Amino acid sequence: MWTLAELQIYTIVISGDPMEIFDLHENFGAVISGVKLKDINDTRVSELRPLLIEKGFLLFREQCLDDHDIVKIGQAFGNGALEPSARKVSHGRQIRDVVYLSNLRYSDGEYMGFPGNTTDFWHSDQEFRENPAILASIYCVLPSPEGGETSFASTDVQKLNVATGDLQKIKGKWSTRVPAKSHDNVPKVEVAHPAILTNPISGKDYVYVSENLVRYIDIEESESHRLKATFMEAILAGNNVYSHQWQPGDYALYDNGQVIHRREAFEGPRLLKASKIYADPSFFAVPDGYVVKELEDL
């Protein structure tokens, strides 16, 4: 785990308002200051997009955003479309595509969002969809007083301590996922995606794997399990994980094709707002997949 105190400024970009860029972690991520996302425009996006492609995770502090801003920012960085939440309870009441992650309740007693507060599985957002929105954002309105970090880990093969032979075994293969029981707003299907994603701009390879991966297609079952465990162990090595402690106004934008993440357990009230952003495949590795089979139940 790393803290912001360990970070160093490594470059300054001047275009309009000065923007400073800090390393978040030695393997991935950057912290951007001097950018007011509420005023996002094409020039800013064209400056920041290469950084997102290079770093996989961008953090902006002290933002002041409403749901309309969250939609606008997501549309600007993606292809213009957002994907609805996998859980009906997460839909914002005003704008459905802004996903509420919260144990707070409206005055009528209904949860404002998905109230889960236990440690989550390591996952890529929307990985159980046939054509996932590969970019995602999280905006912090109210951090939990205890716990509730979101931990991220890079899937960059160049940063992982895995045997070349194991990578070769999944090169060109496909792996499958299924929705979780709480995903009541998605088709109940087993879907397949490429096992390795290659960013079209950088040419870098990333292992598309998570705890939710069911199997590699055309690889024998025990070997499939071994490969999944091997990649997950390498990705979750201590020096490859960054746990983000939320502060009000934090806006994180990340590429699910470059990092996996999970919610850490928490106590007390919390409100985060998320969006799932369809990406332009000319900039990001979009894991377009196919349905392997329909599922009777989850």
Ligand SMILES: [Fe+2]
């Ligand atoms: Fe997530």
